[in-house]
Amino acid sequence: MAATDPERFVVVYRVAASAATIEHRALAIAVEQSVEMPVAAIGDPRIREDIVGRVVAIDADGPDHFRVSIALASATTGGEPGQFLNMAFGNTSLQPDVELVDVSLPEALVSAFPGPRFGIAGVRAATGARDRALTATALKPQGQPPAALAKLAATFARAGIDVIKDDHGIADQAYAPFAERVVAVQRAVDEANAATGGHAVYAPTLSGGPAALAAQAELARASGVRMVLAAPMLCGLPTFAELVRDHLAMPVLAHPAFAGALRIAPPLLLGTWFRLFGADATIFPNHGGRFSYDAATCRDLAQRARAPFARLAPALPVPAGGMSVARVDEMVDFYGRDVMLLVGGALLEAGADLPAAAAAFVARVHAASERVA
C-alpha cells in the first residue's frame, strides 16, 4: 500500500472490536496516536486539520477484527526514527486489542532514514558471492577465549563459508573481550583467506550503549573487519540508525534478539523497518525451526527486505534458527538466490568432522543455487 498524501504516513492496525464499536475505537486510536487529548478541547483549527490523525479506512479482517488505516502527519515525526516509532506505536502499544501490521511512508519521509547503504550488492561484493545463495555460520558457544573462537573461525573460513558471525550472545565479556577477540578472529580469517584465495568475512557483534557501540565500530574498522552484526531492538532503533549512519562504513547484519515479543507483525519489523533503519541483511527465524513463524510470514518478510521501496537498496534475507544442511535445497527453492543461509549449532554437532560438515554445507548451497533461476 502506498501513501498518497505526501504530508502523511499511513499506519495500519489490526484491532479486536465488534462492528458496532470499531468506528469509535478507530477514532480513539487516531487521537491517541496524534494529539492524545480530547479533540473538542483543541482551540487551534490548524492543529485539528494538520496534526490530528485521520481514519482513512476500516476493513473487516476475520471475526471481530478490523484493519484500521490511520494517516498521521509526517511533521509529527520530526524526521527522526525514535519519534517515528512513537507516532506509529507509542501509546497504542500499551493497548492489547491493537496489533501494528503495516506502515506506508511517502518518499520524503523514507529519505529521513538511512536505509541499507550497501544492500544485497554490497554484501555480495564483500564476500565475492556474485549470484548464488550465500552461506553463514556462527562462532559458538560463548565462554570460549579469543584463541578458541579464532581457531573455529579459521575452520569455517577454510571450508568456504561466506559470513562467519559472532553468536548473538557473544558481546564484550571478560572471557573474550571485544578488542582481543575481534583482532584474533579477523587475523585468523585473513590468514585462512590468504591460504585458500577465499573471501570469508567475519561479522563481530556490536553491543552496549552508544559510546561502546561507537568505540567497537572504530575498533572493528581498524582491525580490518568488513561486516558487523547488531541487534536493533537491543540497541534501540534510533541508536541503531545513528550507528549505521554515523559510525559504520561497512555492511550491517541485523539480529532479531528482543524483537519477537512485540505485538508488531514480524514482516514489518524485521523486513521493512530493519531495512529502513539501515540493515543490509536481516536475520529472522525460518519456518520449521525453533521458532514459530509460518512460511507465509517468512515469504512476506523476505519480500519486504528485497522488494522495491522508494530509493532504498534491497536487504538480504537471512533465514535461521535451528536450520540444518538437510534443509538447504528446500530453502534455496523457497527464497531463491538472493538469500544467505545461516546454519550454526547443527554444524558444531559434527565435532571433529566439522571441517567436512562445513564444506558440505557450502557445496550444497552452491549446487542448489545452480538449480534455481
Next chain:
Amino acid sequence: MAATDPERFVVVYRVAASAATIEHRALAIAVEQSVEMPVAAIGDPRIREDIVGRVVAIDADGPDHFRVSIALASATTGGEPGQFLNMAFGNTSLQPDVELVDVSLPEALVSAFPGPRFGIAGVRAATGARDRALTATALKPQGQPPAALAKLAATFARAGIDVIKDDHGIADQAYAPFAERVVAVQRAVDEANAATGGHAVYAPTLSGGPAALAAQAELARASGVRMVLAAPMLCGLPTFAELVRDHLAMPVLAHPAFAGALRIAPPLLLGTWFRLFGADATIFPNHGGRFSYDAATCRDLAQRARAPFARLAPALPVPAGGMSVARVDEMVDFYGRDVMLLVGGALLEAGADLPAAAAAFVARVHAASERVA
C-alpha cells in the same frame, strides 16, 4: 525472590506447556538463553559448568502453564544493560509460548546498572513537595508553537502543579523545535514560580538518537531545566542507561511509550527495570483508564518501583492514562503519598476555566494526602 548464587541471576518465565513436556521445554530455554547450541557438542567442561543456563525450578501456574526459573551466569552479561536484556529475553522473545515475568539479580550485578540517582527524595527536593502526593500534567497538544506551550505551562505553574511535562508526542518538530521550546517554557515556569513563590518543574521530552539525546540534555541543563522525560523503550534501554549515567545530573521521568507490546510483565519492565536502568519516576497506565492494566498489576508495579532493592533508591510511581480529578482521592488511597498523579487531557477540557481546574486538581491532591498516613 532473591538470587542466591552470587555468580548467577535468575530469570523467571511463564511457559505454555503440558506436564509431560515442560521439563524438556525448560531445558531448551536454558540452552537457548545461554549457549544456543547442543550442549553435547560443547567440548569444554568449564563452559558446561559455568556458562550453560540451569533450570532451578519448575512450578505449576494454572492450566497448561508453568513458571520456569533459570539461573544464568552474570558473566554472560558483561555488566552491560543491552547484553543483560539479550541474556534475559533475546531469542526467547521470539518464541510465543514464553512470557518473561521476573528477574532477580545478585547485588554485584545490580551495581552494574545506574539505578535512580535521585529517586523519590530527589523528585521531592526538586519540587518542594515534602511529604504529600505530587501533581503532574502535560503540555498538549503537539502542533502548537513554543509561545503557546509556554503560556499553557505558566497557567499550570501558577495553579501550583508540581511537574509540567511535555506531552510524550512533543519531540523536536519543526513547529516547536526543542531548543526554542525548552527555553521559552522554562522561562515561563521560572516567571510563574517567581510570582507565586512556588517550585513548579518543567520536564521536557528528550528524544532521538544518542547524539540528539546528549545535545538536548546539555541544552536543557543550560536552560535551567531541573527534570526531564524520556521513553526508555523508544531510546533503547542501553541508550537510556547511558543517557542517565553520563549526560543527566537531574531526575529522570520515564515514559512507557512502545513498552506495552512486549511479552514482558509490566511490573518487571516499568517497575523494576526502568528503575534499575535509572528512572527516578516511572509513568504507567493506571487501572480503569484508557489502558488495560488491572489494579493488582498497578499495585505490583508501584511496589517494585518503591520497595527496597539492593542499594537502589526508590523511584516514584506515576499512574496516568486518562485520569481525572474525580479519581484523585481513590488514587491517593490506593498508592499512598509516595506517588505523583498525572492528569493531562482532562484538565484541558476545562477550556477557559483551565486555571481553576488546575488549581482544583492541586487542592484535591493536597487534601487527599492529609487523609492518608
